[in-house]
Every structure is written in structure tokens, then in C-alpha cells.
Amino acid sequence: MNPLTLDDVRIELAGRALIDRLTLAVAPGECVTMMGPSGCGKSTLLAYIAGTIDPVFRGSGRVAIGERDVTGLAPEDRRIGILFQDDLLFPHLSVAGNLAFALRPEVSDRRGRIEEALAEADLAGFAERDPATLSGGQRARVALVRTLLSEPAALLLDEPFNKLDAQLRNEFRRFVFDHASHRGLPVLLVTHDDADARAAGGRVILAG
Numbered sequence: 001m002n003p004l005t006l007d008d009v010r011i012e013l014a015g016r017a018l019i020d021r022l023t024l025a026v027a028p029g030e031c032v033t034m035m036g037p038s039g040c041g042k043s044t045l046l047a048y049i050a051g052t053i054d055p056v057f058r059g060s061g062r063v064a065i066g067e068r069d070v071t072g073l074a075p076e077d078r079r080i081g082i083l084f085q086d087d088l089l090f091p092h093l094s095v096a097g098n099l100a101f102a103l104r105p106e107v108s109d110r111r112g113r114i115e116e117a118l119a120e121a122d123l124a125g126f127a128e129r130d131p132a133t134l135s136g137g138q139r140a141r142v143a144l145v146r147t148l149l150s151e152p153a154a155l156l157l158d159e160p161f162n163k164l165d166a167q168l169r170n171e172f173r174r175f176v177f178d179h180a181s182h183r184g185l186p187v188l189l190v191t192h193d194d195a196d197a198r199a200a201g202g203r204v205i206l207a208g
Helices: 042-050 095-100 110-120 136-149 166-182 194-200
Strands: 004-013 016-026 031-035 057-065 080-083 154-158 187-190 204-206
Touching: 004 042, 016 031, 016 042, 016 057, 031 042, 031 166, 031 194, 042 057, 042 080, 042 154, 042 187, 080 136, 095 110, 095 136, 110 136, 136 166, 166 194, 187 194
Parallel strands: 031 187, 031 204, 080 154, 154 187
Antiparallel strands: 004 016, 004 057
């Protein structure tokens, strides 16, 4: 795997710098946590990295995965996965349908890959379930599995633990960080929660 590198990244809103000249390298298997007050540009930075920044903001600076400069690429070509506070599962699709959406077209045994991924997440037998029938923790795991099935080269976490109760939050944190570490993914986490940063176990940078 390769590092996620940001070179001289700047996020502006109406001419005012929210993130100014950020240079950062996140190593494979490392999780760097960004903390700071609401409105300081943390989530917008993740959107810039992913290629989905709102046009009301202006972003500049280089985003790279290893030697591959992805700054000018469309979001789907960057191979950067992102998890949000909401799981964003498609309500009209089964669990398997949601996961199939993430698979690359060249994957041949799609059903087998989905079943394998569900088993890894302790969700064996859930393929045909309606997402509406799942618990919050189960939905969160399906969302992560969907992201991982897209074979990302880096993972962005935009407060994905925020809406879970305390016990589920602890379990899902460990699930996310273990899977990211096992795959050697560079991870950038945005959070307001000190416990998230402690669980991530890596460097903490402050925004704002």
C-alpha cells in the first residue's frame, strides 16, 4: 500500500482560509486524527481529498496516493473511500445489493465476494436482508464493508461513530481500525471526540 499525501492544501470560504497550507503524509496502516471546532473546515478538507468539495468552497493543493497525483481526477477514479455519520445505505436495495454497488466491474464471483465480506463482518446470512431491518451497529458495519469492497487505497472517516450509542461506538471503532490496519490503509479521521482519537492511536492534528 501507499501513503496518502497532502501538499500545501488550502480550503477557502469567501476568501477566508479555513485550512491553510496543510502538508501531511499518512502512512499505510496509520490513522491520523484531525480535531477542531465546528465550521473550521475539517469535513470540507475530506471532501476536497475525495473530490466532492462543494463549489461554495475553494480548494487548492496536491492530493496523492503514493506517486499517483489524484488531485484532478473524478471522485470515482481516486480510489479514496469515505465513511460519514450516516450509513447512507440505499433503502431500495438489499444488503447484497448495497454491497454489489461497490464492486468493480471486473470482479467475476460477485456473490461469493459479497458472502465472504459479510462473513468477515459477522453478518453471514444477511445478504437478502432489507437495510431497514438492521440495527444501527449492523448498518454501520455494512457501510464499512461496502466501502472496503470498492478496494480503496485510502480511507477517510467523517465522524462515523458519532450517532452510535457508547457500547456500539466502542465496538465499531475497533472494527473499523482493525480492518483498515489489516489492509494497510492510510486513514484520516475527523472527529470532536477525544475517545475516537485515543482509539485511533495515532497522531492528532488540530484545525482552526
